[in-house]
Amino acid sequence: MNMGLAAVQSSLKFGTSGLRGLVTELDGIPALAYTRAFAEMLKEDGAAAAAQGRVLVGRDLRASSPSIAQLCCAALAEAGLVPLDCGALPTPALAYHGLRFGLPAIMVTGSHIPEDRNGLKFYRAQGEIDKQDEASILALHAQLDVQTLPDHARQVQAGAPDADLLAAYQARYLDFFGGGALAGLVVGVYQHSSVARDVIVEVLEALGARAVPLGRATRFIPVDTEALRAEDEILAHQWASEHVLDAIVSTDGDADRPLIADGTGAFLRGDLVGAITARALGADVIVTPVTSNSALEASGAFPRVIRTRVGSPYVIEGMAQAARAGARAVVGFEANGGVLLGSDIQRGERHLAALPTRDALLPILCALHEGVAKGKSLQQIGLAFGFKAAASNRLKEVATDRSAAFVARLEQDTAFLAEILAPLGGVAGCDNRDGLRVTATNGEVVHFRPSGNAPELRVYVEAATAERAEELLSWGLQVATQHTR
Known part of the structure; x- marks a missing residue:
């Protein structure tokens, strides 16, 4: 064969x-x-x-x-x-x-x-x-x-x-943040089947926080930081009510994507986690896919924002281009929260070497440390960026060719696109860098993108409120279902 x-x-x-x-x-x-x-x-x-x-x-x-x-x-x-x-x-x-x-x-x-x-x-x-x-x-x-x-x-x-690879990985962050950096925090660690479930507990405690292990699993659980399972959200709110926590943190299976919730059990979107991390590290350039929140440019927090297709290879390519152009501190991140460090970071006498691959531990520690340094909750830190309410989910078991055909028709058939977007007032702009991201005349965003690694069709939306985002997401999923099933 x-x-x-x-x-x-x-x-x-x-x-x-x-x-x-x-x-x-x-x-x-x-x-x-x-x-x-x-x-x-x-x-x-x-x-x-x-x-x-x-x-x-x-x-x-x-x-x-x-x-x-x-x-x-x-x-x-x-x-x-x-x-x-x-x-x-x-x-x-x-x-x-x-x-x-x-x-x-x-x-x-x-x-x-x-x-x-x-x-x-x-x-x-x-x-x-x-x-x-x-x-x-x-x-x-x-x-x-x-x-x-x-x-x-x-x-x-x-x-x-x-x-000892694990010891060196932990030392990377203990040396940069320093002992006591997270003193006073109580952090729940949703362990499930993450390969980093013990590493996170050990690092948090070494930095002065009290870690509370939660939800350790004996079988593999597919935690997707970009499309949370309902049971994960229920667990987070349950743990927040049972414990007095400043945050709940976790990762996906191989620990290259973070999952962070505030003390109420409400999860922060991955692109917001990335933005918090980039600002904490003093980034002058951020590189992020088109799926990340459109408020990144409007926030004024970063001198330059480079957009790419979805996937760490594209983010890495964008970071390399920024470095060649003379950027001082380059941070890349994806909408799923995975942060890539494209430059060495110097903070006084402490040094953090570049690591241009997705990492969950760095954004977890940066987000927690920002709260300590500013004396604010994660919710307060996040609100300062002015992100639009966003939501995403996926249609499972959709053949790739059907997803691709639907997106291609949206892109090529203007009458079909106008008909689809009519409930939102029409089309103001399109970005076909990866799938089709449509900005409606009412300012809302709907993005249809075939998954690059599974038979799924991803749907991303942005709106003025969380309630409207969920409503818009439901509508987008219904539209996608109608035209791909």
Whole structure:
């Protein structure tokens, strides 16, 4: 069986961050083949030699992740490289170690998507692979003809890294914020199945806060910071009523997206968390996808705002362009809250090295520290940005071709678009950078975007009030359902 052809016919594909698909289609020959393709790319351009053949392999807490990580290690060994098994740890902790020591890496994770799916995130020594690298991996993968899984694949013994990756990741933030930085705070930690559930507790307590572990799970829970489950919101309000908390914090499965609620249990949207983080770090340029709140420009908090398509590779590209143009402090973030640090940050004698990959811990700590430094609640800090009320959700199990056809018709058929937007007074402007983001004449925003990593259609809205945003979101989902089912 030629795996290049099989990949076209399967659920496996590169999306906004890495390769993802059904576990049944990844755990086996495909995991081996895609990893081999990554290894061959590293060998062809000299990156493998520069790292002395060493490649880090980490994983999240999904039931399928150890098996897939084992196959990744086997594929690397088969390619003549040296796999280093880093175990279960946050994606940014793996990437941080790779950046510090010039090592490529593979993270086995499906991030926030359901447990029947999983994925691979590939990293060069300089950080996440870009779209050109994805194309190279796909081209090399198409040349492979992997028909069987070698008998020894499940028995390959990987080496261990010569450093404590988790300790170094924690030290990064303890050194920058300093002991006592969060003194006096009581913070609930929604642990669920986040691979960072213990790390967060340890860091908060080391910085002087009292951490209250909550909701630890024994099975994987797909917490999506961009489309919260109703049960997560219920739990947050329940915990807020049961405990006296200044905040509740959490992450998605691999800890590259934060989830933050104020003391009442009300969650802050990810783009607001990103804005708070960027201001706390003194950013003069922020880079963020088109899905982030349109008030970022109007707030006046940042000298320059660069908009991109959805996906960390695009944000990383935008950050690099800003740095080349002479920006002093560049912070990137996505509407889901993942923050990427594009520049070194200096605060007095304390230094924070750039980490151009999504990280949940940095925005959690910045948001909490802003509250301490300003003597304000998270709610008060957020209100200062003047964000429009926003909401988002998704239609699940919508074939990608149907989502794409709907969005294409909206973009190309002006009469159809005008008919759809008539309840909002008509069309004032459109942005087709990623999906179609429409600003209505009444100032409201509706954005339809096919997901890059699952059979879903995302819907984002902005309105004057939270109540109106929820009403508008419901309307947008109904419109999408009508034209994609």
